[in-house]
Amino acid sequence: MSGTKKLALRQRYEYLTRGLDWETTYQPMDKVFPYDSFEGIKIKDWSAWEDPFRLTMDSYWKFQAEKERKLYAVLDSFAQNNGQTTISDGRYANVLKLFLTGISPEEYQAHRGFAFTGRHLRGAGARVAAQMQSLDELRHLQTQVHTISHYNKYFDGIAEWPLMHDRVWYLSVPKSFFDDARSAGPFEFMIAIGFAFEYLLTNLLFVPFMSGAAYNGDMSTVTFGFSAQSDESRHMTLGIEIIKFLLEQHPDNLPIVQKWVDKWFWRGHRLLGIVAMMMDYMLPKKVMSWKEAWDIYFVEAGGALFQDLGRYGLKMPKYADIATAEAEHISHQNWAVFYQYTHAAAFHTWMPDNEHLDWLSEKYPNTFDKYYRPRWEMWAKMEKEGKRFYNPALPQLCQTCQIPMAYTEPGDPTTICFRSTQYKGDTYHFCSDGCKDIFCDEPEKFVQAWLPVHQIFQGNCGGATVPDVLKWYHMNVGADNMDYVGSPDEKLWNEWHAEKLRQAG
Amino acid sequence: MSIIALAPDYESKVEPRDPLKNFHGNMLVYVHWEEHLSFCSAIAFPLPPVMPFGALVSEVIAPHYAAHPDASKIDWSKAEWMIDGEKKTPDFDASLEANGMHHKSLVRFWTPGLSGVAFS
Numbered sequence: 060m061s062g063t064k065k066l067a068l069r070q071r072y073e074y075l076t077r078g079l080d081w082e083t084t085y086q087p088m089d090k091v092f093p094y095d096s097f098e099g100i101k102i103k104d105w106s107a108w109e110d111p112f113r114l115t116m117d118s119y120w121k122f123q124a125e126k127e128r129k130l131y132a133v134l135d136s137f138a139q140n141n142g143q144t145t146i147s148d149g150r151y152a153n154v155l156k157l158f159l160t161g162i163s164p165e166e167y168q169a170h171r172g173f174a175f176t177g178r179h180l181r182g183a184g185a186r187v188a189a190q191m192q193s194l195d196e197l198r199h200l201q202t203q204v205h206t207i208s209h210y211n212k213y214f215d216g217i218a219e220w221p222l223m224h225d226r227v228w229y230l231s232v233p234k235s236f237f238d239d240a241r242s243a244g245p246f247e248f249m250i251a252i253g254f255a256f257e258y259l260l261t262n263l264l265f266v267p268f269m270s271g272a273a274y275n276g277d278m279s280t281v282t283f284g285f286s287a288q289s290d291e292s293r294h295m296t297l298g299i300e301i302i303k304f305l306l307e308q309h310p311d312n313l314p315i316v317q318k319w320v321d322k323w324f325w326r327g328h329r330l331l332g333i334v335a336m337m338m339d340y341m342l343p344k345k346v347m348s349w350k351e352a353w354d355i356y357f358v359e360a361g362g363a364l365f366q367d368l369g370r371y372g373l374k375m376p377k378y379a380d381i382a383t384a385e386a387e388h389i390s391h392q393n394w395a396v397f398y399q400y401t402h403a404a405a406f407h408t409w410m411p412d413n414e415h416l417d418w419l420s421e422k423y424p425n426t427f428d429k430y431y432r433p434r435w436e437m438w439a440k441m442e443k444e445g446k447r448f449y450n451p452a453l454p455q456l457c458q459t460c461q462i463p464m465a466y467t468e469p470g471d472p473t474t475i476c477f478r479s480t481q482y483k484g485d486t487y488h489f490c491s492d493g494c495k496d497i498f499c500d501e502p503e504k505f506v507q508a509w510l511p512v513h514q515i516f517q518g519n520c521g522g523a524t525v526p527d528v529l530k531w532y533h534m535n536v537g538a539d540n541m542d543y544v545g546s547p548d549e550k551l552w553n554e555w556h557a558e559k560l561r562q563a564g
Numbered sequence: 565m566s567i568i569a570l571a572p573d574y575e576s577k578v579e580p581r582d583p584l585k586n587f588h589g590n591m592l593v594y595v596h597w598e599e600h601l602s603f604c605s606a607i608a609f610p611l612p613p614v615m616p617f618g619a620l621v622s623e624v625i626a627p628h629y630a631a632h633p634d635a636s637k638i639d640w641s642k643a644e645w646m647i648d649g650e651k652k653t654p655d656f657d658a659s660l661e662a663n664g665m666h667h668k669s670l671v672r673f674w675t676p677g678l679s680g681v682a683f684s
Contacts, residue, residue, distance in 0.1 A: 399603075453607065453608050454605040455605050465605040473599065485583060486667070502566075507578065509581060516592065
């Protein structure tokens, strides 16, 4: 036996976590871990938590460093080869603007949330896994910022992403989603982000963006996607571990967990509407339709998952059927929002051309020709006549998801869905039964929502006029906002294209 | 259902963010033109409660919907109104308040004979 024999990974992990879950004596355990009991979750035996990865810090560091080296080599080569000029079309850059302003800040919020959870769960296995994920999320933010910073040299609407995330009306949707999760207790956070977001819905977020990047010649984004992928599989495992662990620990946990699954499925469905719009409208080269993605990743994969979880008594999330019916509509309804509020958005919009319209008709045979194509054709005609359609007023927002109340009644796509309730003498409005139920379960929380439209009217957003508010958003008016056609982005793209044609002779 | 919070007296610390008093003498009013989904959602305005309903129509509603090709064809005397879920015949000379409206009321209206292009 050699004294210098290297320890096996499992042994190293056991040494890493050994004694981390000691019983405190100077202070009662409940004071050391003040957050892990008020939610009503009952844990009988934390040692039943199995961390399937058993990753130690030194191996974690080694893996991540290797991935970073590969990523930054690709980013360097992308920059040296002017990769920005070989993407499918200048319009594609708008996908990255949406990603950096709407998704990347949530990587940071996830980092903060998992750091908190990693501190406040009582079991060592869960703590270590949450802390690793916290580091991953910070790394994801960093690699995304570095990757997209190259595009910032050429395209508008990217530079002010952290400030915009805190202020701009539509970015309050992802921001409030994570604020809600982070201001909950650690177990709800784990179900919200660890299970619902990172397990149940993650493929609907990352596959569209990363395949979209691959289809549209953006190798730098594809590479950060790959760099994050092995982390994501760890996160998915943590997500499924936590839900099984909670359900196995005590039968009283089931109704609490079911309520959180219902809530966070619906909130996730609403949030993913921006991905739906991105897939169906913003990718110059399409990967698949949102409806197809929803069928594969939620109806099929999610269906199988809930069949498996059925043995614990857990049911499909409430309103899953409504969400599936909405998959025929949400991308169109969201694009309509941004088209008419293009003056207040930090990315460009456009009406689909004929080829694109035909693609949408083919992908949405039940709904597109009947409900949306006539609207798009009317707006295109108005555009041609010099009467491009804008909405000059501010929209009514849903108190829960904070999205303009643009969604239609289940079963009636010609009528907006209005729901409301009274709480302590005031009225609150919602886009759906899903959002209303979430409010009614915790009105104390959601009456405090920072709704951008109401904040503007209260005088908290730089002034009373649209230009005042856009200035407060740090929006470079005439460059960041409005249609792609006529934008500085389009002008630059056309110059690159003309130069290529010239060089090709 | 009430919130499950860490602090036992959490409810007493809650400050709703949008009470009437925060709107400088105005109240919030939401308006929606039915069967015209070009306007993606209802639209929101801070308005004085003493504003006559007729002024709401001529000074607020009409100009904000003017961009629609149907707008110039609206006969306001034939419009059908629903305020906070109830069919109403508003008194155009009376104030918003006197018409039963309050902070965050929702006014939906239909314009018979006009339903856009396929409800757009």
